[in-house]
Amino acid sequence: MNSDENSGDIPPLSTTEDSSPPPPPPPSPPSSVLIPNLPNEVSRTILSMIPYAHHARLKSISKSWKSALSSKSFLNNLLLHNRNSVICIFPQDPSISTPYLFDVNAVAWCPLPPMPCNPHVYGLCNFAAVPFGSHVYIIGGSVFDTRSFPINRPSSSSLVFRFNFRDFSWENRASMISPRGSFAYAVISNPGEIVVAGGGSRHLVFGAAGSRIRAVERYDVEEDRWEEVDPLPCFRAGCVGFVERGEREFRVVGGYSGSMTVSGVFPVDEYCRDAVVMGLEDGLWREVGDVWGDGENVRAGKIVVGDDDCGSPLVFMLDVNEIFRYEMSSNRWVYETCVPKRPPRGSAFGVVVVAGELYVLTHLYDDDFTESRRSRSYKKTGTMCFQIYNPKRKAWRTMVTKSPFTRRVDITSAVLSTIGL
Numbered sequence: 001m002n003s004d005e006n007s008g009d010i011p012p013l014s015t016t017e018d019s020s021p022p023p024p025p026p027p028s029p030p031s032s033v034l035i036p037n038l039p040n041e042v043s044r045t046i047l048s049m050i051p052y053a054h055h056a057r058l059k060s061i062s063k064s065w066k067s068a069l070s071s072k073s074f075l076n077n078l079l080l081h082n083r084n085s086v087i088c089i090f091p092q093d094p095s096i097s098t099p100y101l102f103d104v105n106a107v108a109w110c111p112l113p114p115m116p117c118n119p120h121v122y123g124l125c126n127f128a129a130v131p132f133g134s135h136v137y138i139i140g141g142s143v144f145d146t147r148s149f150p151i152n153r154p155s156s157s158s159l160v161f162r163f164n165f166r167d168f169s170w171e172n173r174a175s176m177i178s179p180r181g182s183f184a185y186a187v188i189s190n191p192g193e194i195v196v197a198g199g200g201s202r203h204l205v206f207g208a209a210g211s212r213i214r215a216v217e218r219y220d221v222e223e224d225r226w227e228e229v230d231p232l233p234c235f236r237a238g239c240v241g242f243v244e245r246g247e248r249e250f251r252v253v254g255g256y257s258g259s260m261t262v263s264g265v266f267p268v269d270e271y272c273r274d275a276v277v278m279g280l281e282d283g284l285w286r287e288v289g290d291v292w293g294d295g296e297n298v299r300a301g302k303i304v305v306g307d308d309d310c311g312s313p314l315v316f317m318l319d320v321n322e323i324f325r326y327e328m329s330s331n332r333w334v335y336e337t338c339v340p341k342r343p344p345r346g347s348a349f350g351v352v353v354v355a356g357e358l359y360v361l362t363h364l365y366d367d368d369f370t371e372s373r374r375s376r377s378y379k380k381t382g383t384m385c386f387q388i389y390n391p392k393r394k395a396w397r398t399m400v401t402k403s404p405f406t407r408r409v410d411i412t413s414a415v416l417s418t419i420g421l
Contacts, residue, residue, distance in 0.1 A: 032064055033064060034047070034064050034065060034068055040068075043068075044068055044074065047065070047068060047069060047074075048074065048077060051084055051103045051105060051106035051108055052084040052086055052101070052103060052110070052165075052421040053084075053086070053101055053102070053103035053106055053108035053109060053110035054106070054108060054110070055069050055110075056110055056111075056168065070166055070167055071166075072166060075134050075165065075166045075421075084103055084105060084106070084420070084421045085103070085104045085105060085354050085355045085418065085420055086101050086102065086103050086104070086418065086419050086420070086421050087101070087102040087104060087352055087354060087359065087416060087417070087418050088100075088101055088112075088129055088131075088136055088416065088417040088418070088419065089101075089102060089350075089409075089414060089415075089416055090127075090129060090138075090414060090415040090416075090417075091405060091409040091410070091413075091414050092125075092410070092413065092414070093122065093123060093124040093125070094112075094114060094115040094124070094138060095114055095115045095116065095117040095118065095124065096114065096117070096122070097114070098111050098112065098113075098114055099111070099112040099114075099115075100112065100404050100405070102401075104354055104355075104359070104386075104399075107399065107401055109401075109404040111404070112163065112168075113168065113169070113170065115138060115161050115163075115170055116161065116170055116172070118159070120145060120146050120147050121143040121144065121145050121146070121157065122143065122144055122146075123142075123143055123144045123154075123203070124141045124142070124143050124157065125141060125142055125143075125181070125203060125204050125413050125415075126140075126141050126142040126181035126182040126202065126203070126204070127139060127140055127141030127142075127157070127181060127415060128140060128141075128183065128185050128196070128415075129415050129416075129417035130185055130187060130194055130417070131187070131417055131418065131419035132187055132192075132194065132221060133221075134164065134165045134166055134421075135162050135163060135164055135165065136162070136163045136165075136417065136419060137160060137161070137162050137163075137173070137194065138160070138161045138162075138163070139160050139176070139185065139194070139196065140156065140157050140158060140159070140160075140176060140179065140180045140181050140183065140196070140199065141156075141157045141181045142154045142155070142156060142157070142181035142182065142201055142202060142203040142204075142210070143155060143156075143157050143181075143203075144203075154181075154201050154202065154203030154210055155179070155201055156178075156179035156180050156181050156199070156200065156201040156211070157179050157181065158175040158176040158177070158178065158179035158180070159172075159175055160172070160173040160174060160175055160176065160219075161173065165419075165421060173224055174219075174224045174225060174226055175226075176196065176217055176219075176226055177215070177217055177226050177228050178213060178215040178217065178228075179201075180196070180198070180199030180200060180201075180213055180215070180237075181199055181200065181201060181202065181203075181237075182199055182200060182202055182237050182238045183196050183197060183198050183199025183200075183237065183239070184196065184197045184198055184199075184236075184239040184240050184241030184252045184255070185197070185241055186241045186242050186243045186250055186305075187243075188243060188247055188280065189247065190247060191220075192220070192221045192222055193218050193219060193220055193221065194218070194219040194221065195216070195217070195218045195219070195241070195250055195280075196216070196217050196219070197215075197216040197232055197236075197239070197241055197250070197252050197278075198212070198213060198214065198215075198216075198232055198235070198236040198237055198239050198252065198255065199212075199213055199237050200212040200213055200237035202237060202238070204412070204413050210237075212235035212236065212237045212256075212257065212258065213235065213237070214231035214232040214233075214234065214235050214236070215228065215231055215232075216228070216229050216230065216231055216232060216278070217229065229278075229283045230278070230283050230284065230285060232252065232276060232285065233276055233285050233287060234257050234272075235257050235258065236252065236255045236256070236257050236272060237255055237256060237257075238254065238255040238256050238269075239252050239253060239254045239255025239272070239303075240252070240253055240254055240255075240303045240304070240305055240315070241253075241305075242305045242313040242315060243280070243313070244312075244313055244328060247280065248279065248280055248281065249277050249278065249279055249280060250277065250278045250280055251275060251276070251277045251278075251288075251328070252275065252276050252277075252278075253275045253291060253303065253315065253326060254271075254272065254291075254300075254303050254317075255271070255272050256269035256270055256271045256272060256300075257270055257271075257272050258270045269300070271298045271300050273290045273291065273292050273298055274287055274288070274289060274290050274291065275287075275288050275289070275291050275331060276288065288331050289331055290331075291326070291331055291332055291333055292332075292333065293332065299317060299319045299324060299333065300319070301317045301318045301319030301320070301322075301324070302317070302318050302319075302349075302351055303315065303316070303317045303326075304316055304318075304351050304352055304353055304358075304416075305353065306352070306353020306354065306356070306358075306418065307353070307356065308356040308391075309355075309356045313328075314353050314356065314358075314391070315328075316336070316351070316353065316358055317333060318339075318349055318351045318360065321338055321339040321342055321349070322335065322338055322339075323335075323336045323337050323338065323339065323358070323389070324336055325391070336391070337389060337394070337396075339360055339387055340387060340396050341362075341385070341387060341398075343362040343363070344362070344363060344364075347362055347363050347411065348362070348411045348412045349361065349362050349411060350362070350411040350414055350416050351416070352416040352417065352418055353418065354418045355420070356390075356391070356392075357388050357389060357390050357391070358388070358389040358391065359386050359387075359388055360386070360387040360388075360389070361384060361385070361386055361411060361416070362384070362385055362387075362411065363382055363383065363384060363385070363403070363408065363409070363411070364382075364383040364384065364385040364400060382402075382403035382405065382408060382409075383400060383401070383402060383403060384400070384401050384402075384403045385398065385399070385400050386398070386399040386400075386401070
């Protein structure tokens with residue numbers, strides 16, 4: 001039989017070419033390489049060292065940089081290490097006036113896109129800018145509503161917007177059950193909630209006019225849902241809140257509960273002398289007594305809340321140029337220090353707590369702002385001064401920067417918040 005016809009022959013062994021290892025994978029396309037001749041992990045580490053205020057400009061360099069700087073893991077790494085302390089400044093209604101970020105470490109400014117505009121309301125103020133993770137929530141506020149009558153009286157807002165620092169965009173969130181402005185709030189990191197208390201419809205234009213409420217709500221960040229809980233013991237607006245004792249209690253301090261008239265014409269606020277505390281587990285309120293001693297005048301300055309290096313709450317009050325510190329153990333306001341440099345005549349201070357330090361903001365020179373019609377609308381004018389107080393060292397230092405705003409900012413109505421990125 002012909003061997004060529006034998007189908008049972010053993011097939012020949014594979015050649016040397018067939019047994020060679022597979023070829024290496026093709027190199028990554030140039031668009032995925034962050035920095036040439038460097039591993040991407042090293043490149044990401046280098047990019048993470050750049051101040052957050054410059055990230056918006058860096059994203060325009062290439063698609064790979066935009067993808068890396070916008071990734072969730074990259075931003076989570078920044079939040080974990082808090083490499084950049086950023087102040088969010090909302091000079092006016094954020095839907096018509098551009099908010100700005102100020103990086104205190106790099107002394108750099110970065111504009112934010114305007115908030116989505118509602119054609120029916122205008123003049124938003126007294127809202128809360130609440131940082132949570134990689135977002136800032138704009139909650140409530142006082143507005144003028146063209147659908148209400150009379151239109152020259154303020155009304156409260158229940159709208160909630162969220163700004164995402166990862167993709168630099170705004171989005172709508174669930175509205176509060178009770179509209180309110182000028183209210184107390186606090187962030188509960190575990191299980192991830194925001195609690196709001198009190199507030200009303202008071203607007204900066206009308207001073208003591210407006211309503212007060214007692215309603216208290218808790219917002220679930222993941223579920224995007226508001227839940228009403230037990231109200232405050234009394235009507236209260238213009239107050240501040242913070243959590244303490246390992247996020248087991250929510251304390252509300254300051255504010256005004258009502259108003260009276262002088263000579264039957266001029267409304268004057270009646271400020272609260274006491275503080276109240278809610279247990280976050282049982283939701284019950286209790287009064288903890290007056291924060292001002294007998295014979296002491298009730299100070300009604302601007303109150304700000306922040307955290308120290310250990311995560312404990314820092315509560316300061318700025319009254320004209322005197323600073324008081326709230327002691328939770330004694331439930332008293334105690335004189336702390338005085339701002340070294342007074343603001344120019346007709347100006348005011350803005351105040352915020354950043355990384356355990358108190359930042360007092362003001363315009364350095366009023367005449368830096370060109371009010372003439374000949375000034376160009378895009379020209380940035382003015383000089384801003386940050387007077388920074390360290391409560392541990394009891395020392396002040398000063399930082400001066402050029403203002404990014406095209407016109408003079410009304411510090412009294414501006415809303416300041418801080419976030420670690």
